[in-house]
Amino acid sequence: MLFSRTVPRMSRRRLIAVAGTAVLGAAGAFRGLSGRYFPPDEGQPGAPGGPAFDETYRGRRIQGEPTTGGAAHGPHGWRVTVDGKPLGVMRRADGSYLSMVDHYGSYGTPLAAARGAVDELGEGQALGGLLH
């Protein structure tokens, strides 16, 4: 049966994902030293979004702060920028975040979403202003 084969396959995939995360968690501590890149989008959905941030990530300045009141098109509860250009960030029902650059990943925090956007922007590409 197709379906009965599917279930263990999914479970296995999930196990691999969890194992991978544990490795990333350990390796991530050394990111600053090794300079290697690890996917930053392994957050904890449900977190309130974390504190405001201002850091350089892969040569890009990423900044974010919570805002009061949400606009219909734009930063819903957070103002996030990459090199000073606004990055549209949206919240998912499970508490995670999406960005305009990556609609299909789910990031635990706006910081993780900003780093994920930098990863996907590609070299030499700046944000162009479209939010949502």
Added chain:
Amino acid sequence: MDHTVHTAHAAPTVHTRRNQRSLSRAERRRFVGAVLGLKRSGAYDDFVRRHIDHYVSDGDDRLRAAHMTPTFLPWHRRFLLDFERALRRVDGGVTVPYWDWTKDRTPAASLWGEDLMGGTGRRGDRRVTTGPFARGNGWIVKEGVTDGDFLTRDLGRPADPLDLPTRQDVAWATAEKVYDVSPWDSTSPRGFRNRLEGWTSDIGSGRWRNHNRVHRWVGGHMLGGASVNDPVFWLHHAFVDLLWTRWQRQHPDAAPFLPERPPALGEPQYRRIVARHEPMPPWRTTPQDMLSHRGIYRYAE
């Protein structure tokens, strides 16, 4: 039971959407030519904009018609119909082909050939440099998220490879006996719609399923809000649309769309989702209107 689609101009004949791999060289050229015609007229960028405008996430307290919602399928069916009608005004012999990503699974597939979609992006800025949708061949991105005006792709994400969804992944969705379940969003734990749309709260590469995973696999523009800039969007969504038709065929006794009635005042999804007989913005079309494409188009399978 006959469901009709709201149309100003009913199509005189039923047209056929075909697997892109079965198109002849001449048919590929005509499809590409019609897409380029829409791009030149500005109509193509209206579709890009419309898709961006209707991307509302389910953490927002707003009506969402297009994603993370029961109307994900009927909304995109109508969106594709509008696009296909526009294409057919350019060339009446053209329809939207579909990409069966359970079969054409690599960047070497003919789909990505120079006479159809063109290939993946180059390293660094991920710019597509081959085929009709390369910047160098005249395809200019106007409604983008970045300041770059060229189409980007990152097929298969070579830096951290992942596979396209499999037949088994599709079966995991189509085996669902119910169309959709509460809370009617990206966290719906069961139901065909969310399993095909592909939202999970998993971590690692297992988080993307089916429809979402294909957007992730193509990468570049397809990953973001301006995904319609990549014409493969239409071929992907035509296959998603076909999978919906197959699900209906497999489950003839299932309610074809849920919810039947809008959530009441006080319920969490009140005024945030579209019920079976309500209009889906920006149209007056209802999910009910989109339940069948009989009489409009068919799929060659």
